[in-house]
Amino acid sequence: MEFSGEFKGPRAINTFDIYPxxxxxxxxxxxxxxxxxxxxxxxxxxxxxxxxxxxxxxxxxxxxxxxxxxxxxxxxxxxxxxxxxxxxxxxxxxxxxxxxxxxxxxxxxxxxxxxxxxxxxxxxxxxxxxxxxxxxxxxxxxxxxxxxxxxxxxxxxxxxxxxxxxxxxxxxxxxxxxxxxxxxxxxxDIEYNEGAFESLMLPEKQKDIVQALVESHKFDAAKGIDDVIRGKGRGLISGLHGQPGCGKTLTAESISEMLKCPLYAVSAGELGTSAARLEVKLNRILDVAHSWGAVLLLDEADVFLEKREVRSNAEDLRVDLFLLTLLCQVHDIQRNALVSIFLRMLEYFQGILFLTTNRVDTFDEAFQSRIHLPLRYSELTPKAKKAVWKVFLEAVRKTDSAAAVAEFTDHDLDALSRRQLNGRQIKNAVRTAQALALREGTKLGLEHVKKVLDVNEEFSRDLKGGTGYTDAMRSYT
Known part of the structure; x- marks a missing residue:
């Protein structure tokens, strides 16, 4: 064994980084x-x-x-x-x-x-x-x-x-x-959350359809009918639309848990805004997602789903308006190219894809016929919100200890479910309340949750033009 270093005097061989x-x-x-x-x-x-x-x-x-x-x-x-x-x-x-x-x-x-x-x-x-x-x-x-x-x-x-x-x-x-x-x-090995799909706050009819479609596509894809052109349109594309925090992303996550397959989540920012970059990145992602049998989630996909537009110039436009219109046309051409590439590549994708958006009214008409399963997510009902509160409070009991959470009565949960909150806000409130309880060295109780919700409601009022909003506007004058 050769040694290229230098040292003075004798040295024990087992003090070197590498030795027999x-x-x-x-x-x-x-x-x-x-x-x-x-x-x-x-x-x-x-x-x-x-x-x-x-x-x-x-x-x-x-x-x-x-x-x-x-x-x-x-x-x-x-x-x-x-x-x-x-x-x-x-x-x-x-x-x-x-x-x-x-x-x-x-x-x-x-x-x-x-x-x-x-x-x-x-x-x-x-x-x-x-x-x-x-x-x-x-x-x-x-x-x-x-x-x-x-x-x-x-x-x-x-x-x-x-x-x-x-x-x-x-x-x-x-x-x-x-x-x-x-x-x-x-x-x-991965520990799957097999109860994730059951925790979805969706009507049972919708859950049955979703489960039937994804399981048949995953396990019985060979029995599905093909397009006139072989290999075309054999994917399963689902469009999830509705208000934020109502379970759109959770749907894709829970389905990947149910199928015990990877979830490949992609944001619009990763794909880029140029047509050339989109084609390269999307082709690569679709390639590996199908190879791995992954559930592909494209979150906040509004930019790729918007209607394609063509603007026409009026002869009597002034110069400044003409330049503005010209810039708008260039922007439309770029966006139309993105939508066209996106449509073409989805046509041949054979995996499971979920697209989430908050603006279904801007959908391009070509997407409507390509979406096999459109799901609308409405605002959570008090009953659904009560169930969500139970899920996250139970999660605290499991991760911390049962003794770390005080008993929440049905009356307490009913009062919390009347608050104007979505699922994500409920999760954040429980997490923040848990941090408060840990700092105080006490059990997580209703008073901690209320304290967090009161602060959040003050912020919401400021966003809608409350006292804080007025004070902020005065600071600019």
Missing amino acids: LKYHKDPAAIKDKIVARGKRFAVLQGMQFKFHKGIAFQKDRKGRAVRINVNSRVMIDPATFRRMRPNYLFSSIQSPIDSRKEEDEDAEHEPEDSEQDSSCSEKESSSSDSESGDDSTHSPERGQRVEPIREPRGRTFSDDNLLLASPVVLGFSFADKLWLEFSVSGLQ
Whole structure:
């Protein structure tokens, strides 16, 4: 073993960062630990939906590791990782034999999360968790699902093989929206909330329809009728519209829990506002979402669902109005391009997609025929709000302790349910009231909740032109 460092005088060999295993004080325990980790690595082959808790990392353009704390659900998928990031600098014990100085210099000028696949990805140094195969660097045809690579049954690895297994696996973090290297020891099975769908405050008729549609699409997709053009219109697109805090996002989350599949939540900001960027990003997202069998949620999708418009110039417009109209036309052309691209790409998506919006009145007519399941979310009734209060108070009892929450009578809950609150506001009120109770060292009770709600109502009155609003306006004069 070579050593390139310098030191003065004799030094114990086990004080170095790296030294032979036989000089460790307990080599058998170290070997058993690494073998156990290798067995976990062997189980994580192909695509695996897991929960990761701990430190993950990614390499920057110069090969330096950037550490990221990830406590969320992740998809382990080395093949798709290499396809989506073909220029990623994988760790290697020895430098590649072929010289790639010019390519490395070019890579420094490329974006870290490259949007383009490249044939050079086949030359990248491979990690020990590699899913080998020439096809892994090419995008599948739209609608073609990527199946996980399965090893032959009964294949076993010797302890010497397991000692060489990689301590990390490649995958994607849904919370951070990053392709990362995850520690094998930080991965664990997912605990699904199987009662999430039942907690939805939807009419039973709507819940039955939603459950039937998503389950049939997930488990009996082959029995569904096809379009005249093969592979077209085989997705399940649901439009969720209504006031904020009424359960639109929770619907997609609870369905992913019920189906035990990933939830890939995307905001309009991630897709961008230019037509070129939208097409690249959306194509990429639809690709991996279908490959993983994920439920795709596009939150606040108003910008992509708005009506396309064409403005006409009047001959008698003045110059300033003409320029204003011209700018409006340019804006309309850009927005029309976004809507057209969005429509075209959704036509061939074969997965489950939920679109949430608060402005259904601005929907483009073309979307109406493409939405298989439109759901309207009305303001929560007092009965529904009472149920929501019970759900979040019970959640505090489970996470903290039953003794940490005072008893809320039906009369107390009825009084709270008469307040003008949505589901999100109720959750925030319970969370803030819990913090107050913890600070005071007392049980969470009705007085804590009322104190929080009174402060929130003062803020609401100020927003509607109350005393605080008047005082704020005077400060500008």
